[in-house]
Amino acid sequence: xxxxxxxxxxxxxxxxxxxxxxxxxxxxxxxxxxxxxxxxxxxxxxxxxxxxxxxxxxxxxxxxxxxxxxxxxxxxxxxxxxxxxxxxxxxx
Amino acid sequence: xxxxxxxxxxxxxxxxxxxxxxxxxxxxxxxxxxxxxxxxxxxxxxxxxxxxxxxxxxxxxxxxxxxxxxxxxxxxxxxxxxxxxxxxxxxxxxxxxxxxxxxxxxxxxxxxxxxxxxxxxxxxxxxxxxxxxxxxxxxxxxxxxxxxxxx
Numbered sequence: 001x002x003x004x005x006x007x008x009x010x011x012x013x014x015x016x017x018x019x020x021x022x023x024x025x026x027x028x029x030x031x032x033x034x035x036x037x038x039x040x041x042x043x044x045x046x047x048x049x050x051x052x053x054x055x056x057x058x059x060x061x062x063x064x065x066x067x068x069x070x071x072x073x074x075x076x077x078x079x080x081x082x083x084x085x086x087x088x089x090x091x092x
Numbered sequence: 093x094x095x096x097x098x099x100x101x102x103x104x105x106x107x108x109x110x111x112x113x114x115x116x117x118x119x120x121x122x123x124x125x126x127x128x129x130x131x132x133x134x135x136x137x138x139x140x141x142x143x144x145x146x147x148x149x150x151x152x153x154x155x156x157x158x159x160x161x162x163x164x165x166x167x168x169x170x171x172x173x174x175x176x177x178x179x180x181x182x183x184x185x186x187x188x189x190x191x192x193x194x195x196x197x198x199x200x201x202x203x204x205x206x207x208x209x210x211x212x213x214x215x216x217x218x219x220x221x222x223x224x225x226x227x228x229x230x231x232x233x234x235x236x237x238x239x240x241x242x243x
Contacts, residue, residue, distance in 0.1 A: 008180050009165055016165055051203040054116040054161070054183055062120070068183065069164045070205070078167045078176070 003081045014040050015067035020079045027073045038067040046071070094197050096190050097240040103215045105138040105232060105239035110187040111147065111218065113160055115202035117183065121159050129158055131187070134217040138230060138239065142221030144168055144181075149210040151217060152182050160184065164205060181205040186224070188241070199228070199243045 005013055015038045022043045026036060035053035037044045039061060047053040053068035060066070098107060112131035113121065121128050132151060144166050152160060164181040186204045190197035204224060211217070229242040 006178055009178055011162060012165060012180070049203070050183065050205065051114070051116055054114055054163070054203050057161075057163070058116055058120045063124070063159065066161075067163055068161075070166075075167070078178075 005082050011065065012067055015065075015069070016079070017041075017083065018043060019067065019069050019075075020083050023071070023073075023076050023079075026071050027076070031071045032073055034071050036067070036069045036071055038069060039065075093242055094190065094199070095240055095242040096192065096197070097238050098191050100232075100234075100237050100239055101215065103137055105230075106135050106216055107138065107191070107220075107241075108189040109134055109136040109218055109220075110185075110189065111151070111206070112185045112187075113155060113158075114183045114185045114204075117159060117161065118185070127158060129155060131185075135215060136188070136218035136220050137214075137216040138220045138225070138241075140222060140225065140230065140232075142219055143223065145186075145204065145206055145221040145224050146209045146211075146219040147184075147206045148217040149208045152184070152206065152208055155184070156182065166205065166207060168207060168209070179207045179209070181207050188220070188224075188243075199241070201227075 018038050018041050031046050035047045035050050037053050037056050045056060050068055057066040057068055110131035110133050118128050161183045162180050163183050165178055166181050167176060168179050169176045183203055184206045186201040188199040227243060231240045
């Protein structure tokens, strides 16, 4: 059964869905531990450090919302209850 | 490499830290002519059992109002607080202060992620987890009543 995303995560709801969708491919491409820059439905780039990802986000979006998410393979399983298999590039 | 050694406090290995905006956020605020809040000076417990670094709930509120980014999510496992749950992370700058004083000896993290959590009545307001310790060597010497950090 699909769970609802916690209320305190709702501001990043679209970015979290994008992260979940792209995570299997990011892991397959060897990006574990790096930082993904995400805005809405777009995975924009991957960076070695949070500082670099943050700078890239500021340059592109200024004070608007974006996500700089550390890439963790464990998140696939932990985020799965919030999404349907169709929302992932690789179904469980 | 820099090393410092301190006495263990009653709650364990505790050091002073400064929490502020991330370096990149400060640059963005200055470019926009917006105010940059001074850092908060707080006590931090070093906790090798924590995979994520935490800060007392509410301490970042003013920073968030002035431009600190909510920029990621993280699973936090706290068995005493109801087990595993997802939390938003804020991007902050963190300075772990060298106890002898010279700022040039501090461990400076230009951008690090902090999760707000209510700690309850404790002697610290920040919890330094393994995400930050991954950049250090941490030695706990219970027999001597000291701890040391190398970075």
